[in-house]
Amino acid sequence: MLHIVACIKQVPDTKIIKMNPKTNTMDRSSAPAILNPYDAHAVEEAVRLRARYGGVVSVLTMGPPPAVKAIRKCIEIGADEGYMITDRAFAGADTLATSYALTKALEKIAEILPIDLIVCGKMTIDGDTGQVGPGIARRLDIPPLTSVIKVAEINPDERYAIVHRKLEDGYEVIRSTLPCLLSVEKDINEVPYSTLPNMLRAARYEPHIWSVGDLKDIDRTQLGLKGSPTIVSSVWAPQKPQGGAMLEGKPDAQVSQLLDVLLTRKELFEAASGGGVS
Ligand SMILES: Cc1cc2nc3c(=O)[nH]c(=O)nc-3n(C[C@H](O)[C@H](O)[C@H](O)COP(=O)(O)OP(=O)(O)OC[C@H]3O[C@@H](n4cnc5c(N)ncnc54)[C@H](O)[C@@H]3O)c2cc1C
Structure with a gap:
């Protein structure tokens, strides 16, 4: 049985968000929070793989309590279980600290049910770095397969996956051992409208919520702002085209x-x- 975990993030809708002209920072109250669009494709791919091979699809997010809404959206898409890590200690995390906290949560999920495949979006529409997926793979010492546009085959018994990776002038076919981590492109699939049973289940669904104290062997110096070596030296809003x-x-x-x-x-x-x- 395959256990696939999709990592998902709630983001402000950057198509709508306004910038505060005084501070040059995002005015998060000006836009609704949505499931990162790339992550919807990650969850949809996990659901499609479950349809092909059987198994369980879990989703994991690190975020503030309202991010439960993003987990419910994933249940609507078809995920079975949702996990959230939320704690003040995670606040101010850069991609290094984010990948550390998520890795610790993945290790805890794996104790409940061993993980065969982790699926991430290509990037988020707010942070935009594309670093978190490969960061998790590096920490777990599993192969990171980025820019994935097709999962050709998963063989849970012989422990391999075959995927197509997008290149500038075509694609390449890669065979990897399981477990591995995929970062998927938007063109991997189309996310259909949610079904009524999934919507009803999502409305009632309560995810597993963990704080730092629930994670094992955690080094608090690697969390949140303390564990974030990235320094943002200045922030500015791009000029609107005239x-x-x-x-x-x-x-x-x-x-x-x-x-x-x-x-x-x-x-x-x-x-x-x-x-x-x-
Ligand atoms: C100094 C500093 C302080 C910051 N403080 C904050 C803060 O207080 N609050 C805040 O929200 N952001 C903060 N950020 C932004 C934060 O670092 C990023 O949002 C986060 O590390 C994810 O990076 P990204 O958005 O570039 O994700 P990417 O690397 O582009 O994401 C790729 C994929 O990784 C997965 N992923 C990414 N983030 C998560 C997540 N949180 N949970 C589950 N899966 C995920 C998704 O599958 C996503 O598609 C801060 C950044 C810096 C540099």
């Missing part, structure tokens, strides 16, 4: 407006570069 125009009218009128804009641009470019452009 300009832009709405093309209006019937399609042929819009095409002619667009051509006018492109021709004017071409003339400006030629004048600036001092030569002809064809």
